[in-house]
Amino acid sequence: MSDSLDIIEIAGKLKESLLKRELIIVIGLFEVYYEGRASSTLGLGERMLIIKSDHSILVHRPTGYEPVNWQPPNSKIDVKIVEGKLIIEARRTRPAEILTVKFLEVYHYSSFKLRDEAEFQMYATEEDMKKAILLSPSLIEEGFKPIEDERKIHPSGFIDIFGVDSSGRLTVIEIKRKNVTSEDIRQLVHYVESVERELGVRPRAIIVAPSIQKSATRKLTLYGVEFKCISPKKCLEILKKAKGLGLFTF
């Protein structure tokens, strides 16, 4: 990169965009210093600074999906020019920290007033669903107690959750995060038969999923399998409540 913009002009635009609470993108040659709970320095390089409308701030290098530096919303952002460098400071008081970006060159500046009110919907994995059921076994039914998860089936396969119901009957649980198919039911019946061969009793079989195909519904009675409707979303809520998870941890 080479063509450089006028730093005084950019400083003016920045102040204006910050006041208007726009999304701001600045590309240029800059250094970054962070001082707070920890501290960090990033030498001169060509990269991207993003300031969002809530005054959260991100520094992104040309590679890697994680920002190299960032500050959460409501940072106090100051813009100034010192010795020919454009300096952007983002401060927070609790914890006391300051992120300082020093531009030697600005190659690109743009700002946008964006409108985004869409809902973000996240659906859990089968692994998440299993964790939620192990955490709250009453999701299956009152009195259900898990004994084992990922129980090995001979010669092949794994039972998602193996447990006993309130009447003490062994129960095999298969979890799907999508529409149950006839093939899923056949697989569960195969697990049931393996358990019967191994332990001498035929267990109850429950398939857990948010929905089931019409053709598969007919197979339920035929094979003596029960369907329990549990959505991945519900499971995710249980996990979030239990762990206080942030989205980025998924």
Add this chain to the structure above:
Amino acid sequence: MSDSLDIIEIAGKLKESLLKRELIIVIGLFEVYYEGRASSTLGLGERMLIIKSDHSILVHRPTGYEPVNWQPPNSKIDVKIVEGKLIIEARRTRPAEILTVKFLEVYHYSSFKLRDEAEFQMYATEEDMKKAILLSPSLIEEGFKPIEDERKIHPSGFIDIFGVDSSGRLTVIEIKRKNVTSEDIRQLVHYVESVERELGVRPRAIIVAPSIQKSATRKLTLYGVEFKCISPKKCLEILKKAKGLGLFTF
């Protein structure tokens, strides 16, 4: 936002920039779908898509410092136009997942070939330094054994680490991530005196930090305090080795 760019033209630019491994920024009105280990949908809204030179990909809404969707480097990225929409798909095979971005409108497109080879240096917090010492007590000296961290001092204060040395002598450790001052030494002596009042023996006192002020050095002998040079960087390396931490977890 309103002024819309020609989608066919943008699709062409995108393909070219992807081949050239540029950093790409696209702002517009779009939906996002993710399907993989979990799944998510994000309805129509005005936001920012970033594709980096390593083909990692980020979707950022106008607020919040976390991306709403993202894919790590080396995603396989396809660009196409279907029913007048610009569609960008980022796929990975292990785990099998696909992120689909559907643009109804594009307001801004820019791409940059950036050069960023600077070193990122991160220095630990006092809390991190304490964790590293608890993990590797020989950082203090051979045979040092921590007994308690954050030991309450009456009437006020906390000892960072309370332990015994190889000769069985009680030891009080104070940790600083910066230059030790005379005031830090006075505080440590105050802790030592509290312990002496409480337990009837005067403990050894060690102040741990990367450096010490000249004036504070003189106080060391005066008050019988030892200085142990340990850098926050060294502590961070120990923690990283132990936990395989990513930067974003700090």
